[in-house]
Amino acid sequence: xxxxxxxxGGTGFIGKHLTDVLLDSxxxxxxxxxxxxxxxxxxxxxxxxxxxxxxxxxxxxxADYIIHLAGxxxxxKRWTKNRKKVxxxxxxxxxELIFSVLKENNKTLDAFVSASAIGIxxxxxxxxxxxxxxxxxxxxxxxxxxxWESSVDKINSLGxxxxxxxxxxxxxxxxxxxxxxxxxxxxxFGAVLGTGKQYxxxxxxxxxxxxxxxxxxxxEMIGPYNACITDNTTNSRFSKELAKLFGYSIWxxxxxxxxxxxxxGEMSDAVLEGQRVSSEKIQKMGxxxxxxxxxxxxxxxxx
Ligand SMILES: NC(=O)c1ccc[n+]([C@@H]2O[C@H](COP(=O)([O-])OP(=O)(O)OC[C@H]3O[C@@H](n4cnc5c(N)ncnc54)[C@H](OP(=O)(O)O)[C@@H]3O)[C@@H](O)[C@H]2O)c1
Numbered sequence: 001x002x003x004x005x006x007x008x009g010g011t012g013f014i015g016k017h018l019t020d021v022l023l024d025s026x027x028x029x030x031x032x033x034x035x036x037x038x039x040x041x042x043x044x045x046x047x048x049x050x051x052x053x054x055x056x057x058x059x060x061x062x063a064d065y066i067i068h069l070a071g072x073x074x075x076x077k078r079w080t081k082n083r084k085k086v087x088x089x090x091x092x093x094x095x096e097l098i099f100s101v102l103k104e105n106n107k108t109l110d111a112f113v114s115a116s117a118i119g120i121x122x123x124x125x126x127x128x129x130x131x132x133x134x135x136x137x138x139x140x141x142x143x144x145x146x147x148w149e150s151s152v153d154k155i156n157s158l159g160x161x162x163x164x165x166x167x168x169x170x171x172x173x174x175x176x177x178x179x180x181x182x183x184x185x186x187x188x189f190g191a192v193l194g195t196g197k198q199y200x201x202x203x204x205x206x207x208x209x210x211x212x213x214x215x216x217x218x219x220e221m222i223g224p225y226n227a228c229i230t231d232n233t234t235n236s237r238f239s240k241e242l243a244k245l246f247g248y249s250i251w252x253x254x255x256x257x258x259x260x261x262x263x264x265g266e267m268s269d270a271v272l273e274g275q276r277v278s279s280e281k282i283q284k285m286g287x288x289x290x291x292x293x294x295x296x297x298x299x300x301x302x303x
Pocket of ligand 1: 008009010011012013014015032033034035050069070071072073074090115116117118167168169170171176177
């Protein structure tokens with residue numbers, strides 16, 4: 001019988017792609033969602049209601065692997081005090097619920113893999129290259145990712161292998177980061193943000209899904225792995241490439257940091273700063289990125 005992979009947040013951008021990859025690889029797939037969804041011949045849906053601390057336990061009891069992707073969008077709304085709480089709790093509370101079901105039922109898993117983010121290294125622009133041993137930053141994203149990853153360690157305390165995928169900015173066709181930017185670039189109004197010197201470590205969604213697949217299959221993988229290309233792409237280079245693909249050179253002045261701070265508040269840090277991140281650890285595990293060239297990757301996402 002096919003092994004079952006349970007995805008939390010499997011209805012989102014990464015989860016949809018990952019579902020296809022897992023099915024193609026011979027796994028059965030289940031998804032935990034906050035909304036009622038009809039099962040399909042290929043995917044079984046289970047419900048949870050985090051506000052009521054409710055979870056359909058069968059989701060966990062039938063799973064061989066869990067991949068945790070659920071969480072409120074990080075850059076969807078201004079980071080008010082309440083929004084920050086929601087961003088953090090929507091990632092941690094699901095892990096707590098899963099932990100209690102596993103513990104109460106003496107249930108084990110072949111692996112628990114969780115999303116995390118390169119934001120753990122902080123909103124800093126420097127020439128330093130962050131690897132998995134770089135200490136977490138003290139800013140909002142740094143502390144959020146740290147707490148998120150610490151909750152994953154609770155699952156590890158049950159003797160379950162755990163992997164944390166510290167994800168860069170994910171590129172996909174009309175999805176995620178590009179979905180937000182493409183309309184303005186397409187209309188000829190693309191612009192460099194701030195100094196443009198901030199790094200933008202990116203990954204194509206197909207490569208990311210292959211990392212998740214490897215994380216469940218490869219028993220040697222334990223702990224954090226950076227998942228992004230280390231090609232030193234900056235916001236300036238990215239913006240110029242994107243504009244070029246729409247047939248023009250950027251003519252607008254750089255968007256000044258103060259303006260972004262007024263519009264986005266503290267969240268502006270996430271676009272005005274960006275660090276260099278090493279992917280050496282995952283590559284040393286034998287992983288080969290298929291999308292390594294920025295221009296070709298953007299072309300594949302736009303056509
Ligand atoms: N996309 C990126 O560039 C990127 C970069 C770094 C890290 N990541 C991380 O990777 C994970 C998946 O990203 P994604 O881009 O696929 O996200 P997404 O498209 O926003 O999907 C996330 C899913 O999480 C569930 N969700 C949303 N709010 C929730 C809440 N308050 N409580 C519980 N579940 C909630 C939703 O599923 P239901 O509505 O079905 O419940 C949603 O489909 C996230 O944790 C994200 O932070 C993404």
